[in-house]
Amino acid sequence: MTTPTSHNHYDEKLAGVYDRMYPLEFDTGPAVDLLAELTPPRGRILELGVGTGRIALPLAQRGYQVLGLDASEAMLSQLKKADPEGTVEGVLGDFTQTHTGREFDLVSVMINTFFFAVTQEQQLSALRLVREQLAPGGRFLLEAFDPASYHNLQGQEVSFRQLDPGSFMLNTVMVERSLQLLLATHTVVDGGGAPQTTQHVIRYAFPSELDLLARLSGMRLVHRWEDWSKQPYTARSTRHVSVYARDDDPVLSGDGGDGSCDA
Numbered sequence: 001m002t003t004p005t006s007h008n009h010y011d012e013k014l015a016g017v018y019d020r021m022y023p024l025e026f027d028t029g030p031a032v033d034l035l036a037e038l039t040p041p042r043g044r045i046l047e048l049g050v051g052t053g054r055i056a057l058p059l060a061q062r063g064y065q066v067l068g069l070d071a072s073e074a075m076l077s078q079l080k081k082a083d084p085e086g087t088v089e090g091v092l093g094d095f096t097q098t099h100t101g102r103e104f105d106l107v108s109v110m111i112n113t114f115f116f117a118v119t120q121e122q123q124l125s126a127l128r129l130v131r132e133q134l135a136p137g138g139r140f141l142l143e144a145f146d147p148a149s150y151h152n153l154q155g156q157e158v159s160f161r162q163l164d165p166g167s168f169m170l171n172t173v174m175v176e177r178s179l180q181l182l183l184a185t186h187t188v189v190d191g192g193g194a195p196q197t198t199q200h201v202i203r204y205a206f207p208s209e210l211d212l213l214a215r216l217s218g219m220r221l222v223h224r225w226e227d228w229s230k231q232p233y234t235a236r237s238t239r240h241v242s243v244y245a246r247d248d249d250p251v252l253s254g255d256g257g258d259g260s261c262d263a
Contacts (some may be wrong), residue, residue: 002121021223030228031143033060035108038139038243039064043105046133048095048126049113052078053088060087067100069093071116095129097124103135110143115202118181120213123205127217131246140219142246147204150175150182166190180204206239207233219244222254232262 012253030054033091042063042111050068052075059081060066067089070076073212078089083090091100095109096117107130117123130140150173157173167190174183187197205213222245225229226237233240245251 039106046104046107048109072125097128106139118203131218145239
């Protein structure tokens with residue numbers, strides 16, 4: 001597997017089944033609650049990789065000003081269908097390169113989307129853009145899987161997912177440990193024609209590397225939990241919800257930069 005030069009985005013086929021690929025209704029309420037807790041009333045929120053608006057729409061309904069950035073026109077089309085009144089401002093752009101020209105009280109990136117930046121340089125660029133768009137006192141929240149279980153994967157891992165009674169998805173995963181790359185292949189089989197296969201590559205990063213990249217970008221970790229209910233992050237955690245602040249935030253002063261971090 002060679003190092004990709006640009007990150008992938010979801011095409012029309014995957015955008016159309018995305019919400020069935022990741023049935024996260026159980027997570028949506030707690031996620032929205034925590035994001036709202038981190039944002040002042042009627043505050044400004046930027047979601048990187050907004051997708052179909054699973055998180056952005058409930059936040060907009062609570063009165064927040066939400067801008068959703070996504071590199072996939074197909075995903076933004078799905079967002080528009082879900083939000084015909086335009087309560088969420090959808091913007092086409094690559095979060096490793098695109099600056100909105102605005103500041104936000106909260107910037108978020110959900111369910112591993114940050115790893116679509118496929119080189120360490122792209123991830124650092126994305127974090128520097130986050131820092132530039134983060135208002136004083138603002139927070140950056142990143143949700144991702146912990147790579148430990150994937151890092152030692154040998155060969156292919158194959159899984160099957162029923163999307164609905166008439167369709168299913170076959171997924172295969174391969175890992176290139178030396179580059180921290182994960183190649184996922186999705187084959188959708190339904191009644192609408194021949195099976196359609198799509199691939200995408202992500203570059204996973206361990207929490208310690210994310211913290212270092214954040215520091216190089218001018219941010220520091222203030223909280224890390226294993227889920228949206230703020231359960232402690234431990235060596236057994238399979239994912240994390242990490243919250244960063246600007247390094248000039250008062251919460252970080254006087255304690256060497258670790259602030260109130262409860263990782």
